[in-house]
Amino acid sequence: MVSRRSFIARGSAAVLATGAATPRLAAVGEAKLALLGGEKAVKKAPVAAKRWGDLERERLNAMLEQDTLFYWKGPQTTLALERFRKHCPLKYAHTCSSGTAALHIATIAAGIGPGDEVITSPITDIGTVIGVIYQQGVPVFADLGASTYNLDPADVERRITPRTKAIIAVHLCGNPCDLRPLRALADKHKLVLIEDACQAWGARYRGQPIGTIGHIACFSLQQTKHITTGDGGVVASNDERFGPLLQRAGDKGADRVKGGGFQMFATNYRMAEPQAAVLAAQLERLEGVAAKRARLGNLLTEKIKDVPGILPHQVHPEDRCVYWFYFMRFNPKKLKCDRAAFVKALAAEGVQCSAGYIAVPLHREPVFQKHGFFAGRWPVRELGLTKMDYTKHQTPEVEAILQNGIRFVIHEGMTEDYIVGAAEAVRKVAGHYAV
Numbered sequence: 014m015v016s017r018r019s020f021i022a023r024g025s026a027a028v029l030a031t032g033a034a035t036p037r038l039a040a041v042g043e044a045k046l047a048l049l050g051g052e053k054a055v056k057k058a059p060v061a062a063k064r065w066g067d068l069e070r071e072r073l074n075a076m077l078e079q080d081t082l083f084y085w086k087g088p089q090t091t092l093a094l095e096r097f098r099k100h101c102p103l104k105y106a107h108t109c110s111s112g113t114a115a116l117h118i119a120t121i122a123a124g125i126g127p128g129d130e131v132i133t134s135p136i137t138d139i140g141t142v143i144g145v146i147y148q149q150g151v152p153v154f155a156d157l158g159a160s161t162y163n164l165d166p167a168d169v170e171r172r173i174t175p176r177t178k179a180i181i182a183v184h185l186c187g188n189p190c191d192l193r194p195l196r197a198l199a200d201k202h203k204l205v206l207i208e209d210a211c212q213a214w215g216a217r218y219r220g221q222p223i224g225t226i227g228h229i230a231c232f233s234l235q236q237t238k239h240i241t242t243g244d245g246g247v248v249a250s251n252d253e254r255f256g257p258l259l260q261r262a263g264d265k266g267a268d269r270v271k272g273g274g275f276q277m278f279a280t281n282y283r284m285a286e287p288q289a290a291v292l293a294a295q296l297e298r299l300e301g302v303a304a305k306r307a308r309l310g311n312l313l314t315e316k317i318k319d320v321p322g323i324l325p326h327q328v329h330p331e332d333r334c335v336y337w338f339y340f341m342r343f344n345p346k347k348l349k350c351d352r353a354a355f356v357k358a359l360a361a362e363g364v365q366c367s368a369g370y371i372a373v374p375l376h377r378e379p380v381f382q383k384h385g386f387f388a389g390r391w392p393v394r395e396l397g398l399t400k401m402d403y404t405k406h407q408t409p410e411v412e413a414i415l416q417n418g419i420r421f422v423i424h425e426g427m428t429e430d431y432i433v434g435a436a437e438a439v440r441k442v443a444g445h446y447a448v
């Protein structure tokens with residue numbers, strides 16, 4: 014038994030060492046922080062799931078018997094797209110080399126051109142806007158919901174101008190954006206709604222598969238995503254205006270169905286059969302991965318929702334969030350430590366977590382601050398097609414989210430016991446530092 018006095022002394026010393034304020038006295042029976050020598054809340058470290066194996070081997074073996082590895086009419090590509098449609102029933106679907114490529118293809122199909130504005134989230138992978146900028150469009154970054162971390166439809170509406178052509182709704186962490194009002198805005202202002210579902214494989218908005226409410230859906234198969242081919246992507250649409258353009262826009266502008274020369278300009282973003290073989294197999298794993306992550310993330314919310322000083326990841330009860338990661342917010346007014354100290358204490362409890370997500374909102378990255386996209390220049394601004402100045406662009410909630418967000422690793426290898434332990438750690442650490 015450690016005496017109360019020595020516990021307080023040790024606690025204060027540890028806290029002073031992290032630069033945080035003195036914690037309040039521990040309540041009788043309150044568990045001691047692992048950081049201060051107490052028992053860890055997480056009893057057993059999670060083990061990473063095996064993400065590929067026999068299913069992929071079977072497809073790859075079939076692929077090796079083929080006499081072509083090219084995608085067009087390739088059996089693996091055909092099978093992969095057939096399986097894709099079971100998860101996301103869209104008439105036109107096209108495989109490509111990355112999520113960034115999928116988004117660039119979507120941007121081309123949507124007709125984004127010089128000076129066209131595209132409203133999107135500044136907390137995302139830069140791949141969301143690379144295609145917009147290559148088409149000489151102008152990303153306009155909107156503010157986000159405080160705990161959904163997704164586009165705030167009211168702020169999107171405020172940023173619509175006569176030059177706005179599209180909205181890219183990023184389903185951050187696999188949490189569906191509020192698509193109904195976004196789609197209503199798109200319809201009212203004749204905008205194209207593109208869903209960036211790169212982190213949202215298997216998610217559902219009010220029961221509907223993610224990607225089926227906007228005009229064009231984009232998915233990534235990069236190594237860290239729910240399912241992977243190492244790198245890769247899928248772009249899909251049900252819309253007769255955009256769907257038929259997807260294949261061309263990802264394949265040098267060549268229409269492989271109709272022929273007829275180059276009617277459109279585009280680069281080569283094709284995915285070959287070896288990766289499509291892996292994709293076909295990975296799609297068989299998707300529902301298991303998505304369902305498991307949804308369950309684990311929701312369980313974490315259930316267990317921490319009443320902890321003072323903590324704002325859980327906000328998900329609509331009728332949606333399925335597939336938690337690419339779990340993002341909670343730390344309330345500095347209710348806790349007597351800074352975020353770094355809080356995360357350090359959680360990590361000591363055995364929780365896999367880290368402070369923040371991306372370092373700064375996209376528009377505060379150096380390349381945006383310098384407007385230096387093409388050999389240090391930005392033609393659309395030089396030509397007077399936009400007045401956008403990213404050094405003056407403001408998204409206050411986004412800044413706050415990045416300052417006090419805490420990222421929890423969620424993966425399908427984790428057990429419910431781990432999540433219960435992680436939640437216990439949050440309760441313990443928040444209790445320790447409560448004001």
Ligand SMILES: *Cc1c(COP(=O)(O)O)cnc(C)c1O
Nearest residue numbers: 111112113138140141211233235
């Ligand atoms: C990963 C990701 C992308 C880009 O996908 P890549 O396959 O890495 O090019 C785009 N948007 C979001 C939200 C992502 O998470």
